[in-house]
Every structure is written in C-alpha cells, then in structure tokens.
Amino acid sequence: MNPKNIDQKNIEQTTDQSEIQFIFTSQHKILTATGVKQTLSNEGLNTPDFIKSVKSHLQKLKIAGHENPIAIGSIPFDINQKTEFFIPNNCLFSDDFPSDTSSLETDTTKLIALSQVTGEKHFKGAVNKALSLSENTQLDKVVLSRAIDVQTEGTLNAQNMARVLHQQNPSAYTFSIPQSNGTTLVGASPELLVKKQGNQVSSNPLAGSRKRTNTTKQNKLLSEELWSCTKDRFEHKLVADAVYQNLKPFCNDLNNPKAPSIIETSAMIHLSTKIDGTLSSVNTSALDLAYALHPTPAICGTPANLAKATIQHLEGYERAQFCGAVGWMDADGNGEWVVTIRCGVIQQNSIRLYAGAGIVQGSDPSAEFSETEAKLNTMLTALGFSAANEPQQPTQTMAI
Numbered sequence: 001m002n003p004k005n006i007d008q009k010n011i012e013q014t015t016d017q018s019e020i021q022f023i024f025t026s027q028h029k030i031l032t033a034t035g036v037k038q039t040l041s042n043e044g045l046n047t048p049d050f051i052k053s054v055k056s057h058l059q060k061l062k063i064a065g066h067e068n069p070i071a072i073g074s075i076p077f078d079i080n081q082k083t084e085f086f087i088p089n090n091c092l093f094s095d096d097f098p099s100d101t102s103s104l105e106t107d108t109t110k111l112i113a114l115s116q117v118t119g120e121k122h123f124k125g126a127v128n129k130a131l132s133l134s135e136n137t138q139l140d141k142v143v144l145s146r147a148i149d150v151q152t153e154g155t156l157n158a159q160n161m162a163r164v165l166h167q168q169n170p171s172a173y174t175f176s177i178p179q180s181n182g183t184t185l186v187g188a189s190p191e192l193l194v195k196k197q198g199n200q201v202s203s204n205p206l207a208g209s210r211k212r213t214n215t216t217k218q219n220k221l222l223s224e225e226l227w228s229c230t231k232d233r234f235e236h237k238l239v240a241d242a243v244y245q246n247l248k249p250f251c252n253d254l255n256n257p258k259a260p261s262i263i264e265t266s267a268m269i270h271l272s273t274k275i276d277g278t279l280s281s282v283n284t285s286a287l288d289l290a291y292a293l294h295p296t297p298a299i300c301g302t303p304a305n306l307a308k309a310t311i312q313h314l315e316g317y318e319r320a321q322f323c324g325a326v327g328w329m330d331a332d333g334n335g336e337w338v339v340t341i342r343c344g345v346i347q348q349n350s351i352r353l354y355a356g357a358g359i360v361q362g363s364d365p366s367a368e369f370s371e372t373e374a375k376l377n378t379m380l381t382a383l384g385f386s387a388a389n390e391p392q393q394p395t396q397t398m399a400i
C-alpha cells in the first residue's frame, strides 16, 4: 500500500503501482482504482494553476484515447500545504464493493493502546478560550478538534477497513486514499462538500449534532430538540449560508432551504441542508467548486481567517488531511468531493483518529468534548471498539 516511488514533481509518470487501491463510495456508486499513471502535485503552483493543471492532464489523457480518466485524492485543511492527486491506471464505477477488495487478506488485529493526542483538559481549555474570543472579537464560530492514536498489534489493512466502514455506514461516503508518505487516509464522511454532474451541482452542509442512541423513540426526541435548539440552528446556518453564497456566483439557479432537515449517521444526528442548483457554465468543474467552498464553517468557522488563526493557536496539533476534502474528478469536470471528517490516517500498525465540534456562543466545553467522543465512534466501531471510547480489554480483537 505504499506509493513510495511517487515523485514530488508536479507530474510524474509512474509504473508498477498496481498494488495501490483507491476507494471512494457514495450513495450512487462505488469507485475503486488501482495503479498510478500520474501524480499531480500543487508544488510551485497557486490553486487556480493547480486546478488548471489537473484539468489539462485529464483532458490530454482523454484525447489520447484513455477511457474516462479520473483524478482522485485529498485536499488538506490548509490548501497551502502539499496536495497530491493521483490519476490511476484503472478505475471502475460499480454498484457493489468489488470482490477483489473483499477477498483481500483479513487481519485479526489486537488493539494494544489508545493515547490522547489532545487530552480532555486541553480540548476543554481551548473551547473556553474560543468562547472568550467570540465574546471579545468578530469570531462567530470556530471548529475545534482533537486526535487520538490507536496502536494495534498487526498492520492495519486500509481496504478492509473501508469495506467495514461501508458496511457499518451505508449512507456515508467511504474512502481509502493512499498518500505518498506511506500513510492511508480512511474514513466514512456523512458530509457532501460538492457534487457536479453535467450542469447540476449539489452540496449537503451539516452542522449541529447529537449523539445517536439505539432507540428510534429517543432519536426522534433528540432530533426534535436539536432542530429547535437556537445555538445549533445558528451554528448550522453559518455553514448553510456560506455554502449557498459561495456556490451562487457559479449558478443560474440555486435552492436555499429556509430551515434545515435532520440526518442520522450510525453514530450521530445532524442538522442538514440540501442545496442543489444549475450551473451557468457546464465548464465549471467539481474541483473549481470544491476549492471555492473549502474550508466551510463546518470544519473551520466564521469569519474563516479568524477561525483559521484560532484553530492554529488553540488546537496544538497539525490537522493535515483531516478537515480537508476528499474525492475525484473526471476529464469532463464531473466529480464528488466530501468533507474529510469521521476519518483516520493509517500508518502500519497505528491509526490517528480525529473529531471536531463547532464552537459558538452558548457552547458548553463538556458537551463539546462528549460530541467529539461520539464522533470518534464511527472509526472506533470499525476498529472493533464498542461505543465507549476506551479499549474494553487491552487485548480486544478487531475484525478488520
């Protein structure tokens, strides 16, 4: 799984990468890809030039007779950091998880340690500081996050983990994207940043959360309470408004729902707004739109620059790919990009897991910490942990 020969240049022809498996699932289809034909890096390029370079390499391949070339990859939270997309040798859109991934060796790995990268005290302290900043500055919202490291006895298999995540979270966008440093980004995001197909565009911003329970009745009550909560409605509206405002210049028409709806993931209940529209130009690509939207206030805050500076100052660790965007685009500019949340980064026998929560006036540090614990459960459950955020037994086995 280690694309170790991938060069750092903007474009690099690489061969013999057939072991790489890229996976991206959505409600509509499952994309799997193998091998790396080209690596596209943003090194030395500003964002518009990087987007142009990705488009032009896909178009050249199409003109050269390659059927449906795609670029797949992840955009980090900080777009100034190194970004790499891969044009795979082979890619397949299908309805089911392909048998070749499910037949990969199944590890039974023991979880041996869990350590806090950002401890409870640090996180709650950061929330308190953010609350006082929001009282004394223009900061309306900031999304603060934390990370934990999970060590396992054996090497984690990213493809198998993606398959388990997909089974456990069938309505999520599941991804497994190898990085050129030998790690693999894997997760099951509930949040569509942007989808573009022909002249149709859609986005599904989420913000405002409750931990889901296992009773339908209780979830209904929680949903009603969430929908009526002024603090969560404000936290959500900042995201929905930003997405609408940033998509509008690209669109002939764009719907702007007056109130959010509710979605449930396997672990969480969220306020959700579905925004759909028609692009004024079919030439606007999925990547143009993803970069126009990123970072939304679902993972950064409002105003964005002040929120970014607050995150850098208070979080105390490097987000890297977490809270970025992950997805794909084809030579016609069609594609899907999702917000990189409910995810982790695998490095051999360890995985770093991440979770964040939106902080606005009225946020309670303990409730926000519990929210991050609940969000971590998407990945912990796939790793074989029970809902509690601690290893039940130091020798618990994992069905990955």
Ligand SMILES: C=C(O[C@H]1C=CC=C(C(=O)O)[C@@H]1O)C(=O)O
Pocket (backbone or CB within 6 Å): 143, 145, 191, 206, 207, 208, 209, 270, 297, 298, 299, 341, 342, 354, 355, 356, 357, 358, 375
């Ligand atoms: C930052 C995360 O979630 C975002 C997306 C949905 C709801 C959120 C919230 O209610 O705070 C967050 O904005 C995460 O899951 O790590």
